[in-house]
Structures are given as structure tokens and as C-alpha cells.
Amino acid sequence: MKIAVAGATGAVGQQMIKCLEERLPQAEIKALASARSAGKVLSFQKQYVIGELTENSFDDVDYVLGATENNITAWWAPLAVKAGAVVVDNSSLYRLQEDVPLVIPEINPEDILTHHGIIANPNCATIIALVAVNALHQRWHVERMIVSTYQAVSGAGMQGIRDLENQVKDPSVPSLAFPHPIAYNLIPQIGGFDEEGYSSEERKMQNEGRKIWHHPELLVNCTCVRVPTMRSHAESITLQFREKPDLAEARELLKKAEGVILADDPKNHVYPMPLTTSDQDLVYVGRLRKDVSDPKEHSLVLFCSGDQIRKGAATNTVQILEKLLASK
């Protein structure tokens, strides 16, 4: 089995190779990136010489894990499918396309089998949120979510990491990945704004959540904020349910939920935080409580955090691939 990683030098691509080494050690990995990186060597458990991604890159591969921006993916993904490979892609290009499944393996693995050559990995903040709340949704049915995100700089790729590293040493270094300095700051903008004042990132949770949950009436109001953490997004989420939830039962459901760890002992300072949730695959959930502003008592509030390069991107992609392989 030969697996190409397109965008292997990026934040997601490098993590994909590490996840493949951990989870599918039998796979032969072909690391691809731009001409700028061709010939460079990546060293993890094994070493990989980067090849330039060209139209002939996919002739000998079975699967391609995509970790490039939309415009680059638009160029290579059709070539990969034409060459007979199955693509699992991390860009947002194909996520809402009707014939492309959008999959979180803990939630809608059965959708994988409907693919026509391309399977999309959802937005990272959407994956973290939906894994965190899925067990509660299955029990009481989420009608509306109000979300504020605290998104790490690595969500903007390697340049986002470099900007924060540089600016903590010298705050006068200009940002290349962000419209403002990010060190000692936070920026309430991720992506461009639409005519209603929402950023592109803020629209993803409703659009993608509806598709993943097969829930066309889902309503989400999201505010996305870039914060000066290196990795692991965090999110404050208010959930309004159709049925009246029970707090004690919610706690029990979260203890058993797939992909979730309940970290909820605030009096002892236990709650989800980026430093404790980085470099692992579980989504931490805590600060679970009733929404005291809802007189009907149909709402709960929680805080979650998960490593968006792993579970929000690379791990989720490799899990999709594992499900695909298991279905053969």
C-alpha cells in the first residue's frame, strides 16, 4: 500500500506522516510538496526525501492524503483521482460538494462508503466541537449552538507558528500569517468577512455540522478568535436542545463518549486547556454546567479543547483511511 502525502512539509502534512508511522506502519509513504522543498529530508521514525508534486506524482499510489491550500488542491486532486487514487483531503475545497462525504469517524463513518474518489476532512474547529458534543446531540438533539473559539496559531500553518515564535522574542517582527501581531494579542478574524459580518471560518461550523450530522436545521452562531497558543484549539459552547437535558446524565454520557475525555473538576483546577490537550488525539470536555440564562432549561454550556493538527486534521484523516481500508 503506497500513500502519498501532498503538502508533506506543512503543519498538517508532517503530522500526517507521524500519524501514519504510528497507526499504519506497513504503509509506504511518498512525501510531496512544492518545488521549493524538493530534495529536502524530513526525519521522523524514518526519513523521507521530499518529491516535487507534479502531474505524474500519483501514478504509483493507492491513496493521497491532502494537506495543501484550496488553490493547490484544486490543481492536483483531480489528477490523483484520474490516476486511480482515493483522496482524503484537508482543504475546504470539496467539503460541501454533494458527492463528497465529509467525515468524522466517531460520528458518520458510514458516509465514507459513498465516495467517488474524494473524501473530505472537516474544518478543525468543527471536528473538535462536534466530537465534544455528539453524545449529547444523540441524546437530546441539538437545535442551536453558540460558539466562541480560541484558535491556536498552528491553525494557520507553519507560518503561523513562525510568527508567534518570532514575536515572543521581538514584538516588532511583522506577522505574515495574520493581519496584526499575534504575540501578546488576540485577533477576532479567521478568514475573510461576508456581507453579514461573519468570517469564512465562522460559517463552517453550521454548514459542515449540518452535513456531518445529517441535520439540515442545525443553527450555529460562531465567533472565531486567533489566540497566541501554539497548538490545540479551545471552544466555549452553549447547546440548546429540543429535549430537556439532564446535567448528571450529560456527565455520564461524556465519560463514555468515543474520542472524548471528561476533564471536569473545576474546584481542583481541572478543565480543558491547550497545553494539556496538545499532541494527543482526544477532545477534552469540561466546565459542564446548565445555561442559567435559559428559563426553559433546555441548554447546557461546556468548554472543550483538542489538538487541531492531530484530531482536527491529520489523525482524523488517517482514521478515515483506516475505515476505508477496513471496508475492503
Ligand SMILES: NC(=O)c1ccc[n+]([C@@H]2O[C@H](COP(=O)([O-])OP(=O)(O)OC[C@H]3O[C@@H](n4cnc5c(N)ncnc54)[C@H](OP(=O)(O)O)[C@@H]3O)[C@@H](O)[C@H]2O)c1
Ligand atoms: N493547520 C491546521 O491546524 C489545519 C487544520 C485543518 C485543516 N487544515 C488545512 O490543511 C491544509 C494544509 O494546512 P497547513 O496548516 O499544513 O499549511 P502549511 O503549514 O502552510 O503547509 C502547506 C503545504 O502545502 C505545500 N505547498 C504549497 N504550495 C505548493 C505547491 N505549489 N505544490 C505542492 N505543494 C505546495 C507546502 O509545501 P512547501 O513547504 O514546499 O511550500 C506545504 O507542505 C490547508 O488547506 C488548511 O486549511 C489545516
